[in-house]
Amino acid sequence: MSAVWTCFMFIIASTIGVEDSLYQIDFQQLFQSVELNLNTDADETSRYAPWSFKPVCTQTLPSVGSELCVYTNATFANGRGISIFTTTQIAEQTTTLPPFNDRDVLSPLLNTDSGAWYTQPISNKGIGMFAKRPLRRGDVIVATTPVLVAYSENLLSPAERERYLQVAIHQLPASTREAYLNLTTVHGNPEILMQDIAAANTFAIQLHGQKHLAAFPEPSRINHDCAPNAQFHIDTATLTHYVRAVRPIPPDEEISIAYTNPLDTYAQRQRYLRQSFGFECTCRRCRRGGSGDDALDELNALQASLGDWTAESKASVAQAERLIKLYQDQGLDGYLDPAYCHAALMYSSVGSVKGARKYVDLAVDAIELRLGSYADQDDLGVWKEMRRDPSKHWSWKARKKQSRAELKPKPKL
Ligand SMILES: *[C@@H]1O[C@H](CO)[C@@H](O)[C@H](O)[C@H]1NC(C)=O
Ligand SMILES: *[C@@H]1O[C@H](CO)[C@@H](O)[C@H](O)[C@H]1NC(C)=O
Numbered sequence: 001m002s003a004v005w006t007c008f009m010f011i012i013a014s015t016i017g018v019e020d021s022l023y024q025i026d027f028q029q030l031f032q033s034v035e036l037n038l039n040t041d042a043d044e045t046s047r048y049a050p051w052s053f054k055p056v057c058t059q060t061l062p063s064v065g066s067e068l069c070v071y072t073n074a075t076f077a078n079g080r081g082i083s084i085f086t087t088t089q090i091a092e093q094t095t096t097l098p099p100f101n102d103r104d105v106l107s108p109l110l111n112t113d114s115g116a117w118y119t120q121p122i123s124n125k126g127i128g129m130f131a132k133r134p135l136r137r138g139d140v141i142v143a144t145t146p147v148l149v150a151y152s153e154n155l156l157s158p159a160e161r162e163r164y165l166q167v168a169i170h171q172l173p174a175s176t177r178e179a180y181l182n183l184t185t186v187h188g189n190p191e192i193l194m195q196d197i198a199a200a201n202t203f204a205i206q207l208h209g210q211k212h213l214a215a216f217p218e219p220s221r222i223n224h225d226c227a228p229n230a231q232f233h234i235d236t237a238t239l240t241h242y243v244r245a246v247r248p249i250p251p252d253e254e255i256s257i258a259y260t261n262p263l264d265t266y267a268q269r270q271r272y273l274r275q276s277f278g279f280e281c282t283c284r285r286c287r288r289g290g291s292g293d294d295a296l297d298e299l300n301a302l303q304a305s306l307g308d309w310t311a312e313s314k315a316s317v318a319q320a321e322r323l324i325k326l327y328q329d330q331g332l333d334g335y336l337d338p339a340y341c342h343a344a345l346m347y348s349s350v351g352s353v354k355g356a357r358k359y360v361d362l363a364v365d366a367i368e369l370r371l372g373s374y375a376d377q378d379d380l381g382v383w384k385e386m387r388r389d390p391s392k393h394w395s396w397k398a399r400k401k402q403s404r405a406e407l408k409p410k411p412k413l
Pocket of ligand 2 (some may be wrong): 177
């Protein structure tokens with residue numbers, strides 16, 4: 001039953017990205033800021049290619065088994081620049097990624113004003129991002145490379161870490177540096193400004209199996225909503241953060257993404273947002289408070305019923321349609337893939353080729369929209385195989401007995 005399993009795998013994967021995006025800052029450890037010691041001697045630059053400056057390194061950190069160094073390429077991605085604070089080995093591996101070697105892999109939309117958005121201050125929410133033109137589901141709103149990537153560690157003292165992050169930001173081109181320094185903070189503590197900005201604005205990414213925090217200034221302007229009209233995914237092979245619309249967005253509507261898993265309960269979402277980002281969730285779903293969880297309960301009950309393939313199963317086409325409507329009514333347009341998966345299997349199970357194909361197409365689109373390059377190609381292959389010939393799929397007519405149509409022997413699962 002790999003296809004049912006797939007649906008649930010995707011739900012679990014939906015928390016990717018924003019989890020643990022915070023440096024744990026222990027204020028007891030704060031020292032005085034340390035003086036910078038920058039290596040900006042122009043004669044030396046080509047010696048460190050592809051880095052623009054001599055790497056600035058910590059001592060060996062025993063639990064990492066290596067030192068961490070600041071590596072900056074000041075012309076990366078059409079002049080935006082990038083600073084990476086990581087191990088020598090990971091830095092070297094990163095320079096083998098396509099964007100360091102082949103300019104053509106970088107989308108022409110990258111780091112440019114796509115004409116899809118503008119930013120504007122909003123009362124008590126800082127700055128927000130708004131649609132400049134009508135957007136359709138699937139449209140790329142903004143695609144960016146990170147300006148700072150930092151090894152996720154809790155080994156350096158805040159003052160030490162601050163020193164390296166200061167070097168990292170200082171070595172970037174002036175406009176990139178300004179874009180970073182313009183971002184909001186969590187704690188408002190100027191002595192640890194660089195990591196305070198990182199705490200408020202970074203997304204978690206994996207570089208060679210190791211968690212790093214990455215700052216993308218433009219998408220950092222996008223505020224949170226538990227029923228977001230946009231969604232992001234990060235393609236680590238091209239180091240690109242994509243934000244795409246998940247439903248039609250009219251001009252001047254604020255663009256939003258979820259900073260937490262919108263399928264969590266009200267209390268879980270509130271706790272996570274308070275602890276990690278220091279704000280109280282006031283989006284429409286949060287304003288309903290705990291009573292908004294009723295819809296989640298119904299959603300989970302429907303999914304449990306549709307996932308029941310025993311002879312006693314009460315699963316029906318009506319339940320599958322209800323599940324889709326429930327996601328849409330809750331504003332969870334970006335999270336529809338499990339509902340479409342269930343609908344595809346349900347229609348297949350009563351022998352409807354048309355229904356199965358319709359919902360497989362929608363499921364594949366929804367999976368690719370939500371996960372981008374993280375989508376499991378093997379799983380997508382299984383769905384596409386089912387699209388070609390639903391009658392060969394294990395779910396085909398598996399529930400035919402329950403429909404009004406004539407009884408047929410149940411195929412083996
Ligand atoms: C920075 O990386 C680019 C590729 O994006 C490369 O062409 C350039 O030479 C690098 N800069 C330095 C100083 O090596
Ligand atoms: C930084 O913020 C100022 C004031 O809001 C703005 O004028 C400037 O364009 C911003 N700079 C960058 C690089 O985003």
